[in-house]
Amino acid sequence: MFIELNNMCNISGGVQIPGTCVLIEGCHGADSSFVLHHFVSGYLKSGFNLCFIGLSQSFNHYNSVGIKLGASFIDARENGNLVYIEALKLLGEEILKYESETDMSILQSSKLLHFENNNHSGLKKLYHHCKYCVQDLLTKHPDKPLLLVIDDVSVLRLIGYDSLDVIYFMSYLRALMSTYCGCLVVQTLCDTTGEDQDKDPAVQHIHHQSECFIKVEALSSGYCKDVHGQITVCSRWPESEAMKRAMQYKIQDKSVIFFALGMSGAVL
Structure with a gap:
């Protein structure tokens, strides 16, 4: 766990405030996964409950990274503290289930892609599966x-879901975490260089609903072997003052070094 990052996020003891949401956004080609690993490894090493919805990487990938940080996904799963959901596999099974009924135009219908008021939606079934896993963990x-x-x-x-369906899905998950006093951590990639109004509506929705927003971006000056990027944290935790902090960082094999803007040893 990275103590400096906890201090930036105003998190005590590595545990987020119950019922809150953290959005991690990687911009301009910057890899924000080290922030995600920070939260995950902190919970697993403390023996806490973790429900992981995998859309980008495999279980083995996260287990390999976790071992470097002192947290084994395999051990946590065997101890009953971790549920890893292969979300793309579940969504793909829904598509294959209906593929034989009609042609691929069904993907444009409400049966598979639209969340609200439709029991055939893959996202709705993914949500109910997540709910079951969360209840089992607790x-x-x-x-x-x-x-x-x-x-x-x-x-x-x-993969084809529109912004409104993603908004519904995320709203249901946020409500689920509020019900069970859990915390939600969401990672996303931002391909645009514009302002907030140019972002996808789903990302905007998550951003506005988050108590902590962590933005990871590459240096505007270009590549530097000693400074890999900049991280900005905007937090508005309940019962605390809103704050915004920025630092630069360098990723190492098993850790991340943080330092004040322009204060890297390579710069001074």
Whole structure:
């Protein structure tokens, strides 16, 4: 776990405030996955409950990275603290189920892609599966904090779901976490260089509903071997003052070094 990042996010003891949401956004080609690994490894090493919705990487990938950070996905799953959901596999099974009924134009119908008021929606079935997994985790370990993670929600847009369906899906997950006093961490990729109004409506919705927004971006000056990028944290936790902090960072094999803007040893 990266103590400096916890301090930037105003998080005490590595545990987010129950019922809140953290959005991690990677911009301009910057890899924000180290922030995601920070939250995940912190929960697993403490024996907390984790429900992981994988849309971007495999279970083995996260297990390999987790081992470097001292947190084994395999051990956590065997101990009943972790549920890893292969979301693309579940959504793909829904598509294959209806493929024989008609041609591929069904993908444009409400049966598979539209969330609201439709029991055939793949996203709705994914939500109910997540709900079941969360309830199962809390049944086994009711006294442990709960974290729900989505590793790249922008994948849902790439495979055909429109912004409104993603908004519904995320709203249901947010409500689920509020019900069970859990925390939601969402990662997304931003391909635009414009302002907020140019972003996808689904990303805007998650941004406005998040108590903590973490933006990771490459240096505007270009590549530097000693400074890999800049991280900006905007937090508005309940019962605390809103704040905005920015630092630069360098990713190492098993850790991340953070330093004030322009204060890298390579610069001074």
